[in-house]
Amino acid sequence: MIAAYSAGAALVWVVWVAAGFACLASGVAVVSFSNPFYSALALIGNLGSLAVLYLLVSAEFVAAAQVLVYAGAVMVMFLFVIAYVGPRMEAPWAGGPSWQTFAAVLAAGSLLTEIVVVIALEAGGSLGQDGSVGRDFGSPGWIGRIFLTDHLLAFEITSIVLLVAAVGGVILGSHTRRQVPEAAIPDDEREVAQVS
Amino acid sequence: MTGPGIVWYLGVAAFLFGTGALGVLLRRNVLIVLLSLEIMLNGANLALIAFSRHVHNGAGQIFALSVMAVAAAEVCVGLGLVVALHRRRLDLDVDALSELRG
Numbered sequence: 001m002i003a004a005y006s007a008g009a010a011l012v013w014v015v016w017v018a019a020g021f022a023c024l025a026s027g028v029a030v031v032s033f034s035n036p037f038y039s040a041l042a043l044i045g046n047l048g049s050l051a052v053l054y055l056l057v058s059a060e061f062v063a064a065a066q067v068l069v070y071a072g073a074v075m076v077m078f079l080f081v082i083a084y085v086g087p088r089m090e091a092p093w094a095g096g097p098s099w100q101t102f103a104a105v106l107a108a109g110s111l112l113t114e115i116v117v118v119i120a121l122e123a124g125g126s127l128g129q130d131g132s133v134g135r136d137f138g139s140p141g142w143i144g145r146i147f148l149t150d151h152l153l154a155f156e157i158t159s160i161v162l163l164v165a166a167v168g169g170v171i172l173g174s175h176t177r178r179q180v181p182e183a184a185i186p187d188d189e190r191e192v193a194q195v196s
Numbered sequence: 197m198t199g200p201g202i203v204w205y206l207g208v209a210a211f212l213f214g215t216g217a218l219g220v221l222l223r224r225n226v227l228i229v230l231l232s233l234e235i236m237l238n239g240a241n242l243a244l245i246a247f248s249r250h251v252h253n254g255a256g257q258i259f260a261l262s263v264m265a266v267a268a269a270e271v272c273v274g275l276g277l278v279v280a281l282h283r284r285r286l287d288l289d290v291d292a293l294s295e296l297r298g
Contacts (some may be wrong), residue, residue: 009199012199012200013199013200016199016200016204020204020208023208023212024208024211024212024215027211027212027215027216027235028215030215030219030228030231030232030235031215031216031218031219031222031223031228031232031235033228036225036227036228036231039227039228039231040227040231043231043234043235046235046238047238050238050241050242053205053208053242054242054245056199057205057245057246057248057249058249059245059248059249059257059260061257062241062245062257062260062261062264065261065264066264069264069268070234070238070264070267073268074234074267074268074271077271077272077275078227078230078231078271078275081227081275081278081279082227084279084282085227085278085279085282085288101222103221104218104221104222105218105222107217107221108214108215108217108218108221108222109214111213111214111217112210112211112213112214112217115210115213115214116207116210119203119206119210133249133252137249137252137254138254138257142254143254143257143258143261146254146258147258147261150254150255151255151258154258154259154262157262158261158262158265158266161265161266161269162265162268162269164269165268165269165270165272165273166272168272168273168276169272169273169275169276172273172276172277172279172280173276173279173280
């Protein structure tokens, strides 16, 4: 019994280390690739490994939604737009004044240090091992029940935010069609303007 | 208790947030700035979900789902702006887009 328990714990640790390392490495890759297309592909790997981490903290529905919404819909939209505007290379660590790079690294590093120090000082003592949770914690039925009872206002506000963003996206996408005369639109974009 | 404690998850979340902040501050391509913003949002999401498991409260997971919806909205508007910039033949460099500067 104890051997099986520790074997399960070791398996969880192995999966955690693999997913956490993939998560951090792909996060660094997103920032350091010069081609946005490769950055978007690395972000898909980042989202997938984050979904594995969510599964390990028994957030099953959020993990599924992460893969469906983020790695599915949002990243496909990203890849379409990157393919539409064409590859625009940019040397990641060159260009711009060097003091700007230095200040950016300093600001991000101090932000990270601040978060770590706050976690260690304020919550380090109380963040012990957590006990086990119920079997339906994080399941779709449980999420749906508390979403439609305790957190109904958040649910409705989320729907309004999504509606406003969709309307804004349509307005932004169709803005140039009204101002630019038909002859000024190049042939490759006329189709896009008619479809949208 | 099996597996790593919450502090490990918070460490990964903090590192992700720092990486995303570095990308937002350092990179000049609008698309990569948007991708780095997604990394920051995901770092915050990981911390929310880890705390939700720690305190046995579902509000953290609800908050994470709301953050995902807001991120989808942000990507919708941001990519709409990118497409509009591209149609106006403007450069997709955040340093070059300074028309609103006072």
